[in-house]
Amino acid sequence: MREMARFSCQVKLITKMDTSIVDSSTLVPGDIVDLTDPPLSIFPCDIILLTGDAIVNESMLTGESVPISKGPIKGEDLTRWRQTGEVSSEIAKSMLYSGTKVVRIRGPAHGFVDAPAMGYVVRTGFNTTKGALVRSMLFPKPIGFKFYRDSMRFIGVLAGIAILGFMVSAVQFVRLGVPWHTIVLRALDLITVVVPPALPATLSIGTSFAISRLRALGIFCISPTRVNVGGKVNVVCFDKTGTLTEDGLDILGVCALERDGQRFREIAEDVLDIPQSSDKANILHAMATCHSLKVVDGDVLGDPLDVKMWNFTQWTIEENTTIVPIKKGANAEGTSQQTAPLVQNIVRPPGTRRFTLDDALKGDKHAHFLELGVIRTFEFVSGLRRMTVITKRLKSKSMEVYLKGAPEILADVCEPGSFPADYDDLLSYYTRNGYRVIGLAGKSVDGLSWLKAQRLKREQVESGLRFLGLLIFENKLKPGTTPAIATLRQASLGCRMVTGDNPRTAVSVARECKLINSTAFVFYPSFTEGDATNPRAILEWRGVDDESLRLDPYSLRPLPPPPHVVDEERIYKDYDLAITGEIFRWMIDYAPLETLQQMLYKTHVFARMSPDEKHELVERLQSIGYTVGFCGDGANDCGALKAADVGISLSEAEASIAAPFTSKTPDIGCVIEVIREGRAALVTSFSCFKYMALYSLIQFTTITFLYSFASSLGDFQFLYIDLFIIIPIAVAMGRTLPYDRIHTARPTSSLVSRKVLSSIIGQIIITSAAQAWVFFWVRTQPWYKLPLPPKPGEGLETNNYENTVLFLVSCFQYILVAAVFSIGPPYRKPMWTNGWLVASMVILSMFSAWVLLTPSISVALILNLMSLPWSARLALAVVVVINVTASFAFENWLVESIATTVKVLMRASGRRRRREGRIYEAVGR
Numbered sequence: 001m002r003e004m005a006r007f008s009c010q011v012k013l014i015t016k017m018d019t020s021i022v023d024s025s026t027l028v029p030g031d032i033v034d035l036t037d038p039p040l041s042i043f044p045c046d047i048i049l050l051t052g053d054a055i056v057n058e059s060m061l062t063g064e065s066v067p068i069s070k071g072p073i074k075g076e077d078l079t080r081w082r083q084t085g086e087v088s089s090e091i092a093k094s095m096l097y098s099g100t101k102v103v104r105i106r107g108p109a110h111g112f113v114d115a116p117a118m119g120y121v122v123r124t125g126f127n128t129t130k131g132a133l134v135r136s137m138l139f140p141k142p143i144g145f146k147f148y149r150d151s152m153r154f155i156g157v158l159a160g161i162a163i164l165g166f167m168v169s170a171v172q173f174v175r176l177g178v179p180w181h182t183i184v185l186r187a188l189d190l191i192t193v194v195v196p197p198a199l200p201a202t203l204s205i206g207t208s209f210a211i212s213r214l215r216a217l218g219i220f221c222i223s224p225t226r227v228n229v230g231g232k233v234n235v236v237c238f239d240k241t242g243t244l245t246e247d248g249l250d251i252l253g254v255c256a257l258e259r260d261g262q263r264f265r266e267i268a269e270d271v272l273d274i275p276q277s278s279d280k281a282n283i284l285h286a287m288a289t290c291h292s293l294k295v296v297d298g299d300v301l302g303d304p305l306d307v308k309m310w311n312f313t314q315w316t317i318e319e320n321t322t323i324v325p326i327k328k329g330a331n332a333e334g335t336s337q338q339t340a341p342l343v344q345n346i347v348r349p350p351g352t353r354r355f356t357l358d359d360a361l362k363g364d365k366h367a368h369f370l371e372l373g374v375i376r377t378f379e380f381v382s383g384l385r386r387m388t389v390i391t392k393r394l395k396s397k398s399m400e401v402y403l404k405g406a407p408e409i410l411a412d413v414c415e416p417g418s419f420p421a422d423y424d425d426l427l428s429y430y431t432r433n434g435y436r437v438i439g440l441a442g443k444s445v446d447g448l449s450w451l452k453a454q455r456l457k458r459e460q461v462e463s464g465l466r467f468l469g470l471l472i473f474e475n476k477l478k479p480g481t482t483p484a485i486a487t488l489r490q491a492s493l494g495c496r497m498v499t500g501d502n503p504r505t506a507v508s509v510a511r512e513c514k515l516i517n518s519t520a521f522v523f524y525p526s527f528t529e530g531d532a533t534n535p536r537a538i539l540e541w542r543g544v545d546d547e548s549l550r551l552d553p554y555s556l557r558p559l560p561p562p563p564h565v566v567d568e569e570r571i572y573k574d575y576d577l578a579i580t581g582e583i584f585r586w587m588i589d590y591a592p593l594e595t596l597q598q599m600l601y602k603t604h605v606f607a608r609m610s611p612d613e614k615h616e617l618v619e620r621l622q623s624i625g626y627t628v629g630f631c632g633d634g635a636n637d638c639g640a641l642k643a644a645d646v647g648i649s650l651s652e653a654e655a656s657i658a659a660p661f662t663s664k665t666p667d668i669g670c671v672i673e674v675i676r677e678g679r680a681a682l683v684t685s686f687s688c689f690k691y692m693a694l695y696s697l698i699q700f701t702t703i704t705f706l707y708s709f710a711s712s713l714g715d716f717q718f719l720y721i722d723l724f725i726i727i728p729i730a731v732a733m734g735r736t737l738p739y740d741r742i743h744t745a746r747p748t749s750s751l752v753s754r755k756v757l758s759s760i761i762g763q764i765i766i767t768s769a770a771q772a773w774v775f776f777w778v779r780t781q782p783w784y785k786l787p788l789p790p791k792p793g794e795g796l797e798t799n800n801y802e803n804t805v806l807f808l809v810s811c812f813q814y815i816l817v818a819a820v821f822s823i824g825p826p827y828r829k830p831m832w833t834n835g836w837l838v839a840s841m842v843i844l845s846m847f848s849a850w851v852l853l854t855p856s857i858s859v860a861l862i863l864n865l866m867s868l869p870w871s872a873r874l875a876l877a878v879v880v881v882i883n884v885t886a887s888f889a890f891e892n893w894l895v896e897s898i899a900t901t902v903k904v905l906m907r908a909s910g911r912r913r914r915r916e917g918r919i920y921e922a923v924g925r
């Protein structure tokens, strides 16, 4: 992250007087820089492009590695930016964002001279878009995760115990005449014993190991706190295209119109089967020009859908570099003209050659040259679901407009009479069968000049079009999709599809990947009265496969089916809802709360969702108590990826800041890994927390016994316990691997649950009882000698029998509780599979046994141990064995029953535990 945040490079700064090479960290807003010399690979700050053009890869910000083209800013847009500082969609087309990669950047070519591409620095450091994201990573918005809240409370309780212990000890110390400075020193000791400073570090050990294991699987995490949250995810939303299905979908064919335009022709599976048309605006030309492809070093780059469509035509493409002025006028320091390429791309049919000067000199004989130039492109916008180009054929007097987009939006931009009679039937046939359908439309505009074409507004261009045909793409599932969905569903994790695609296609794909059962009844709403803008509109929910089936519009439960439905029982049990973005928004705004909640609970397919609606859906699912994971691949998923509790971006970028997790493995199997690791990390954090809490309480008990007669543990004893026992064990505890399968229930994130508290309290009682026994037992022994009284002005006495027996027994207790709290299945592999933990426990136990039974004199001296008779050593060993047996027996057989008894008692006394915010449980009942 540091590397990413502190990126700097050499840039050429242009001033009025001269140019100089400077480090990018010295740039300030207002500087003008040359972007071509020295060539940049990554932009060091937010820069507005003044001259030239660029192709960039913004995957670092958006997760999507489709090349994006940037052009020089218009004068009025620059003025608007200076006044408002807002990045409108127009300004974004000229904004080169800090941290994004340069695919190509070049200056405007005026004749034979290559001028530099110049940029205007507008934001640097933390003020850039990347900076804002880095800031949000450094200071993440606090996530209200129960585990973190509970751990704070728990630390508060421990601090309370420390203060209480200190007050009791202080009274005792004063009674015994211990000097004030020793009392203060020991008070601080007590606080660090009870609230160990290593606690936060040990809590993050499990998370760190989980992150490194995920990295080995190609999953990068930039927000460690989200790892534990991953363990609590109970519903996962998936984007469809590029996430569940392959990105570069093959074209099944093209459905063009018959010559009379009244019906569709047979689907053309080869470009040669597409009918020749004498119309100026025809479907083949639409496919050849209506895309945002870029040619970089001979490679055609762009949206996979565009690439497939383009490859289907078999035409050739060439990028044009001639830049011409649009109008005069100052637009920024250093430039005085607004420019645009004369033609963006030139496309030709296969086998034809470029039109040259010689051909032009031959007069009219060049009519056979077919060359289409793209004059202007209105890029694809997810919210609009379409893109448009204005093209010009060589020597033609007219210009042609081609639009490509979702079939649903064609009705808004095409003339109603241009649709064939079988439009709905064909569309429904392909979408029902799970194909991705894209519509094509076009029109020819006579007498449109180049300059006028540059000034036209998008709405003007995208109107009065004629429907040309449909492109049918296959919707191939990625190989990992179905098994991953099956794994998640078996683990009782909810799966939702959230897509920009057509609802029927989405339902079909959802059935194919078993996100919804293939036999489930699916209901889909439509307005019977009013529309999405009308609060009083009325919705009707009909069966997707059988329109006679209906849902009750309020409760969204099936109404009694008509008599022909044989399997009547199943309709009540196994039904799902599918909804579109438009109706989703209407329901959010106007539907009764109960209906809305039922819709959120029951809907598995959300189709035609805009980026904002995807984001809103995540928030709404969270509002009914779900912990939401979102897995997506595109820029249109950015908002949802950020809003989700756990966002996983499938991206080629190494750690995109679009989401806390970025997976280089291109299928949704990464979701399973994140959940498995998250659960294991959560359980590890729990184990470590419980272990650290118990370790401090065991030490607290020892010290409290010793303080009672003005004694304490010696410095080396403290050192040995903290450094040689606790640290290796706590670190090794975090290395236990996650369990192979995902269990149907999530691990608890509540530290104050009955089970956790019963376990901690029970273990405290057992270990304290063992310590109390040895403490009083040693005093009854014939060889026991009273400790020396504290010497005035000196610290506490540490050489005494009580100290020795308590130290020897407690050393085993620190190891023992690690074994007791190392919970294995169902979230982690069994403790014995963790070689580091087993090795450290065996070595430490053997060493402790040696120190107990036959220590060497030097070790006894270092650890302040008194010499004990052999029988006493054996007696202590027996206490240790009893303690171990009691602790394991309690943990394995009693904790569960105590927790259940407490639950029953609480119920009997009328106190019922409220499950915070889990509205979905009530909705699902």
Ligand SMILES: Nc1ncnc2c1ncn2[C@@H]1O[C@H](COP(=O)(O)OP(=O)(O)OP(=O)(O)O)[C@@H](O)[C@H]1O
Residues within 6 Å of the ligand: 239, 240, 241, 242, 303, 305, 306, 380, 382, 383, 385, 386, 387, 404, 405, 406, 407, 437, 438, 498, 499, 500, 501, 502, 609, 634, 636
């Ligand atoms: N390059 C494109 N040109 C024109 N229209 C497109 C293009 N890509 C997608 N569309 C249309 O716009 C719709 C919305 O696209 P969007 O990218 O938001 O979602 P999606 O790709 O369909 O699905 P998902 O949200 O699952 O990735 C698509 O369903 C398609 O009809």
